[in-house]
Amino acid sequence: MTTTVPLIYSFPGFDGVADAVADHIISAQxxxxxxxxxxxxxxLIKEEQAKRPGLLTSSSTASISHSTNHSTSPSTLNLSLSTTQLTNGISNGNGKKDKKRKSADIRFKIAISGGSLVKILNQGLLSSSCKQIEDLIEWDKWDIYFADERLVPFESKDSNYGEAKRQIFDLIKGDKKPRIFHIDEALIDDSQECADDYEKILINNFARKDSVKLPMFDLLLLGCAPDGHIASLFPNHGEQLREKLAWCLPVSKAPSGPENRITLSIPVICHAARVTFVVEGLTKAPVMRIIMERPEKGLPSSIVNEGAAGKVSWFVDDDALKDCYDITKKKYKFLSIETPNST
Structure with missing residues (x-):
């Protein structure tokens, strides 16, 4: 049994996992x-903000590339930055930053992985029978990053960003959209350069004003593959699992799927305010038993269970936990949306 016990929430099926994950995300938001x-x-807070428009994010936008490389390919996503955000950091007459404006510029910083997680996010956030969710998600206050990426064209089904765009971002209704930070598609032929470029984006966004050792995501969502890899951190890739300094790592010769990738490092993942694993399906049952009951095997997710102790939650369906015996499962308590009938 893992020495540091994470919270393990179990559900009868896929829909139950998706609904609970949606509530978990909205609560973190x-x-x-x-x-x-x-x-x-x-x-009351929103009402107060409405009375003082200076505290609100303006609906007028200016379009800029999110990438640090402004000569990227035409497929690079343009971002919408509010006029309030564009003027963030302007000092008042006394040379001090406007604290009220700063408080209005707080963003929900979330990092996601790919694979089946994208399908779960589609179901929970966009296809749920709970219509309340649509009103609760404040997309325009989200900054979305990727925990890893396969270095393939965005049109490929193997692209984490490409699949998230097709199954999530393109389906968001209304004019309020999240800011999305993906890799530079022009760099997919060089994993080291692509990793360095994405790390520059993280440094620019998390350490522009202050010197920080690691970025802190408000929520980091991960899946877990049958072979035990998370993000693009693979078992037996010891050098990468021991990395202490880099924020973003190149990956070559991945044992499954596209060989070349980039991934956030273990220290970055463990530094997040909340680390959440989302796992479903019978194919995950054998590896879930190793993760939960044989931490000495050193699978990446077991390392995170220990390294992010007290901040880790698992949302798992009963099939994926079928082979686990020495664990304590908890019933998830919905905090932000009404408890769906499916759970």
């Missing part, structure tokens, strides 16, 4: 943006 989960308190 509200805690980040408003420092409360109380809907009445959140409503």
């Amino acid at each position: 509200n805690q980040t943006l408003y420092n409360t989960l109380d809907p009445k308190q959140i409503a």
